Amino acid sequence: EEPTYQLVEERLARDIAESRRHLPVILASSRLDPKKNLLGLVQAFAQSPTLQEKANIVLITGGLDNALKEPAKDEPTEKMVLAPIREVVQNHDLWGKISAFSVPDQPALAATYRYLAKRRSVFTLTALYEPFGLAPLEAAAAGLPVVATKNGGLTESLQEGGKKYGVLIDPEDNADIARGLEQLLCDDQEWEKYAQGAQQRVLNCYTWEATATNYLKAIEKALNSSEATQPAELLPIHPYFLNPQPETDISLEELSNLYFS
Template sequence: DEKYNFSIRITAERVSMKYSARNIVSTRSERYDQYGHPVYREWIDINDDSRFKVIPPGVNTRIFTQEPQPHDHEIRNTVESALRSHISGDRHDLPWIIASSRLDPKKNHLGLVKAFASSKELQSLANLVIVTRGVDVYNNAFGAGKVEREVISEIFDVIKTENLKEKVLFLNIEGQKNLASLYRLGAERNSVFALTTFHEPFGLAIIEAMACGLVAVATKNGGPSEILQENGIEYGILVDPIDEKDIAQGLLKVLSNPSRLMELKKRGIERVMQRYTWDTAAQSYLETIKEVLNSPCPIHPPEIPDYFLGTGEPPALNLEEFFKENPQERGQKP
């Protein structure tokens, strides 16, 4: 609580949700799983449809697009140089399994690396590319933060033990435009995007990658389950992040089946353009605002804690009591 100010943040959320006309969430999972936590009990009824609206965020399609961009050649040169330096020559033309999220244990890079290590077939079909975003693993790994260094160290232990040095590439790619260029280059060689987080609230990185033509293989926990499947239609592959064999099998489902990969690639782009653009999100917000204005509800003056009005002490919630009630939630943000 001292580090993340949970008491202040949760108190602000509870007051806002109690007195709002609508509560906008990015996924159904956010509505039922996050706000169904006991810490929000008595403040919001998650089963009241009139109080919730699911409006997912959108992709910046001016950046994340399958259309080639002028600066793509710069990233192509960077990647080709890195391949020559760190990947064996007979593997230069293989597809990639791209992992691009912050180096944090919760993002489960280690599970992905272990899954890659567990399957010789997978290794024969693709190289694993880990985007480090500001960390030069090969020349200055000690320049990373403590948590990042720990994640990198664990990955290197697996690489060394399983003899994966010339099959795993670390790329220091920074900025959205450069990341989108990498995704487009990956799509050219029928690569996949992997997000094996233990739990992902929404999954913006997934739809950014899909917009550029990558097929997504992602955690089944959280928002990705709603992005990649709907009404029995598959837009990517969902995997169990704590099951390395399932991760490997999920990757093989597309990398070993070109026709399925191309079908999911096509569906993924259409899915993003139809549902996950900022134009679509803005239209949904406008429609929701009009609904509220056309159906006025009784106004109750909100009871706002003094702290948020500039006076009084900050709220201090007994979060341990809530975690005791739901022990499986311990260690996670409610």
């Protein structure tokens, strides 16, 4: 853990003003893709004096170790993401409040999450849409509370039966992004509630052990159902699928008649 902690401290010392280095961070870790909406996050930060007072921003940026200050290395997609972010940082004088760097691998990323959780930081995913959302669950497992997009799978993983395990926001509304972040950064009790709740949620429902247990329950339920005890009428297997030869070939029309008529 210590080498990663040292790396994070060095990058914060490089990018964050000395008077602000004690603050927690708003952490985002995703590929540099416009759909991940990192620009919306930075705009929300720029438009919220409260967020700027309470925290800095840290972007984990893949293989780019100084992404905001090394534009010559950008790939085309990365330029689409980073150029407007740099413009917002410049126009709103956010230098000294934002850091962007890379970590070498997944264990180092997990260690980064744990280190920043100790500083009462917040993980955020402001993607326009996220089908499942693994990164927020990984961050939650490390002790970080989560503010995430309401569009996609996180509406299921971060809430159930009226209970919320993360703060869901509208990623196309910068004011709502700021609201969600302020909810956790401005209230210690809220931070504790969501940090503990999300971590327990992941440990209970999203480990490999929990996944295997749920699969086993589903299989046992299927085997024990009344339908499973009834002998099924099997469809015939055409000779072509047992011995694919020209003489056993079958047309699409014949297949359709065999299986769908």
